Amino acid sequence: MVDADQTFVIVGGGLAGAKAAETLRAEGFTGRVILICDERDHPYERPPLSKGYLLGKEPRESVFVHEPAWYAQNDIELHLGQTVDAIDRTAKTVRFGDDGTLAHYDKLLLATGAEPRRLDIPGTDLAGVHHLRRLAHAERLKGVLAALGRDNGHIVIAGAGWIGLEIAAAAREYGAEVTVVEPEPTPLYGVLGPELGSVFADLHREHGVRFHFGARLTEIVGQDGMVLAARTDDGQEHPAHDVLAAIGAAPRTALAEAAGLEMTDRAHGGGVAVDTTLRTSDPDIYAAGDVASFPHGLFDTRLRVEHWANALNGGPAAARAMLGKEVAYDRVPYFFSDQYDLGMEYSGWAPPGTYDEVVIRGDAAKREFIAFWVKSGRVLAGMNVNVWDVTEPIQKLITARTPVDTEALADPHVPLDGLLP
Structure with missing residues (x-):
């Protein structure tokens, strides 16, 4: 039984964090719930950023997990635009915000998500170089693709994974010219293997996308701060007005590492190591969503899953475990994609x-x-x-x-x- 004077702190304002807060209240927790988000937008879902919202088919309001008023109505202490910079496991506090506010926790959930991997090549400081992870990125990219479509402009996309292909599809629907550069021999090689990549390559070629397989970007060439072209390691140069890096995401583990929590090695996807209850090496700290690496009995290995369904289900599972309920997180990984x-x-x-x-x-x-x-x-x-x-x-x-x-x-x-x- 949870006492009313307990405080649960959630670090991370994505889908996992928001659904964890919702679940705590739904399960009858009457203590304080503090939700700290480093973005200024209310918690939102990420799939629309490369799908319906990016294409202009869904309104901005549709991406949010809850109506803004929901948090106050459910006594969720929501702190937007605030970064947690330290966890004191002995004192059981987190420090956040510009003024170093300290919040005590009885249980802590880390739902810090992931960050897009950056291109480590010359030219990434140019104005036309983009990533897609946050709502602000999608808003900017939406305008860029619309302008490219109007002006017959060209975007080069580094990476033929799910995000790269979804943005390629969106760019073509806007009318932009698209080249995708991918080091593997087919799209989605790391997920689907060599057998089915051609299905997606053929789909995109039918819609006018150019692929350059077996190559990596080595330089983005610009003039007066603007992108002119992208060069690859086989000596080719692709004209471009914009470049998008879609080369994967890295778990945001810095906070957990600084606190001395156990990590998972990169061979297993990195991330914060948790058990089947999503509890970390500290019994009062849990992790869920993109940042968590959990043992999965079905596949006899640790998995770190970056997809929407893992955040949707992992946040509530962690919340129930924090409440002392029996939890064995073993959901089958699931994701979806829409392209043309x-x-x-x-x-x-x-x-x-x-x-x-x-x-x-x-x-x-x-x-x-x-x-x-x-x-x-x-x-x-x-x-x-x-x-x-x-x-x-x-x-x-x-x-x-x-x-x-x-x-x-x-x-x-x-x-x-x-x-x-």
Whole structure:
């Protein structure tokens, strides 16, 4: 039973932090809840930043997790535009804000998220170099893409991951010229492996995107502070008015590291090490969302998951654990993407080297199919492309951890539910 005089502090105003605060109140916690955000905007969801909001199809208000008034109505002490710069684990305090305000905590949740990785090359100080992580970035990029479309301008995108491809699609819808530079041989290589990258490469080429695979940016060339071109390590030069870095994200662990919390090595994605209750090496400190690395029994490894669903589910799970409730965080990783007329959902975890084969159900050429990543007959992951209402059976196949008949798996006439043990 939680006493009313307890104080729970949440550091990080993204989806994980906001949903954790919501869950504390929903579960009946009557103590103080302090939510500290380093952005001046109220907590918001990030998928619209590279999808509907970036395309101008969703209003700005649609990105926020709650109405602004919700926080006061639920007695959430919300501090916007405030950075936490220290945790004192002995005194159980956090220090934040320009004036060094100290807040005591009984339980602390770190939901500090991740930051976009930066290009370490000459020319990144030019005005036309962009990243996409925050609402302010999306607002700026939205204007840039609209201007490029009007003026037949050109953007070079470093990275053919999900963010790079979604922004490429948005740029083409605005009418901008797009070149994507990617060191791997296909898009999404680290997620989908070599088998399915061509589906997305062909999709984007049909919409006018140029790809330059097997290369990295080495310099952004400019004049009078503006971008003129982007050079690659194979000696090519691509004309550009703007450059976007979409080369991944790094967990924001500096605060946790300075506090002496256990970290996970980079081979496992880095991040703050937590157990299955999302508790860190300090029993009164928890971590959730992009920054947390948790052991996942389904895949027998630690995972750090940067996707929306992990923040949506991880924040509430951590909140319940902070309240002393029984928690075993083992959600199947899930994410989705929309590019032109292609919509997809991916469940599971199967990077290159972890699977034996990819089984296709449906017609990949028509971009209406389900792909399954399989090892010894066991489904590790599934991706449905323009096929809907199948996430639940796909996830059940993954969690069953038993071999299936791969011929039946590939047969669209065999119901997925029928493959379950």
